[in-house]
Amino acid sequence: GAVVSQHPSWVICKSGTSVKIECRSLDFQATTMFWYRQFPKQSLMLMATSNEGSKATYEQGVEKDKFLINHASLTLSTLTVTSAHPEDSSFYICSARDELGDTHFSNEQFFGPGTRLTVL
Amino acid sequence: GEDVEQSLFLSVREGDSSVINCTYTDSSSTYLYWYKQEPGAGLQLLTYIFSNMDMKQDQRLTVLLNKKDKHLSLRIADTQTGDSAIYFCAESGVRNFNKFYFGSGTKLNVKP
Numbered sequence: 001g002a003v004v005s006q007h008p009s010w011v012i013c014k015s016g017t018s019v020k021i022e023c024r025s026l027d028f029q030a031t032t033m034f035w036y037r038q039f040p041k042q043s044l045m046l047m048a049t050s051n052e053g054s055k056a057t058y059e060q061g062v063e064k065d066k067f068l069i070n071h072a073s074l075t076l077s078t079l080t081v082t083s084a085h086p087e088d089s090s091f092y093i094c095s096a097r098d099e100l101g102d103t104h105f106s107n108e109q110f111f112g113p114g115t116r117l118t119v120l
Numbered sequence: 121g122e123d124v125e126q127s128l129f130l131s132v133r134e135g136d137s138s139v140i141n142c143t144y145t146d147s148s149s150t151y152l153y154w155y156k157q158e159p160g161a162g163l164q165l166l167t168y169i170f171s172n173m174d175m176k177q178d179q180r181l182t183v184l185l186n187k188k189d190k191h192l193s194l195r196i197a198d199t200q201t202g203d204s205a206i207y208f209c210a211e212s213g214v215r216n217f218n219k220f221y222f223g224s225g226t227k228l229n230v231k232p
Contacts, residue, residue, distance in 0.1 A: 004162060032218065041128065043208070043222040044163075093162070097218070109220065111155075111162035 002028055002098050006112035013084055014120055021079045021115045023050075023094030029074035030096035034109065035067070038091040050077040084119045091116050126209060126223035133231050138196040140226045142209035145190060149211040152185060154194045157206045157225065166194070166207075196228075204230045 003026040013019050023033055031052045036044040048069055049057040056069035066088075068080040077096075081088050095109040123145045132138045144152070150171050155163040169176045169183045169192075176183045182195040192209055206225040212218065 009160075034218070034220075036222075041224060043124065043224045044220075045222075046219060049218065095163075108165050108168075109218075111164075113160060113162045 002108075002110045004094065004096050004110045004112040006092075006094055006115050008115060009113060010116040010118075012118045012120065015085050016083055018080055018082045019084055019117060021081070021092055021094075021117070023077045023079070023096070023112055025075045025096045025098070025110070028096075028098040030077075031074060031099060033071060033077040033094055033096045035069065035077070035079050036093045036095065038093060038114070040091075044093060047079075052077075081117065084117070086119045089117055089119045124209060124211060124221050124223040126207075126226045128224065129227050129229070131229045131231065132199050134199060134201055136199055138194075138199045138203070138228055138230075140194045140196075140207050140209075140228065142192040142194075142223050143190055144192065144209075144211050144221070144223075146211060146213055146221070147190065148213045149190075151212050152183075152192050153210045153212075153220070154181075154183065154192075155208040155210060155222075157208065159205075163208060199228075199230050201230045201232055204228055 005024045007022045033050040035047045038044045047062045050069045050071040052071045058064045071077040091114050093114040095111045126142045153168040154166045156166050157163045180197045184193045206227050208225045210220045210222045212220050
């Protein structure tokens with residue numbers, strides 16, 4: 001149980017276009033999901049916390065107008081990279097907490113496999 | 121901000137023990153975690169330790185926490201080729217236990 005999927009797994013786009021990445025909790029509900037960005041050989045950096053039915057909370061230095069987050073249901077959060085530029089190329093990873101589950105550590109975050117974004 | 125550091129690579133022979141080290145700076149860390157990332161897969165929680173513990177053992181995994189030195193280690197006994205992956209340590213603090221700070225990951229290569 002507690003599987004998180006992401007779609008697409010990789011995407012290549014032209015500079016100036018927008019790209020939407022989906023994060024789904026497949027077998028549990030998640031009121032809170034998290035979006036991370038990972039550069040090569042670097043750690044995951046938390047970008048924002050996605051809250052179901054309300055606005056996302058962005059970390060300092062992350063442009064909320066650039067990285068639009070929508071968490072419209074208990075199983076889906078989307079990250080849209082608007083007007084993408086080459087410097088936005090990165091590996092984007094989402095995670096979710098199974099807040100209602102009672103079979104594992106309550107603070108565990110379940111991670112998706114990531115989306116590789118390349119902006120030409 | 122909080123800083124979590126790890127060495128980038130570790131190479132061991134199958135059957136040997138592996139020790140992956142991590143240092144962190146936030147003295148208010150509440151939980152410390154070890155995650156494993158295999159190619160094409162998401163991060164998988166291996167184990168975690170609460171900050172008031174010194175050691176935690178789970179089958180082949182032993183976590184040691186030296187809170188004074190802010191040093192965390194993961195020991196994998198009898199390392200197998202299937203243990204080859206990237207291992208991330210992470211911490212979350214009392215102020216916001218949802219906010220994880222990750223190290224850069226240690227790539228473990230297990231040679232047969």
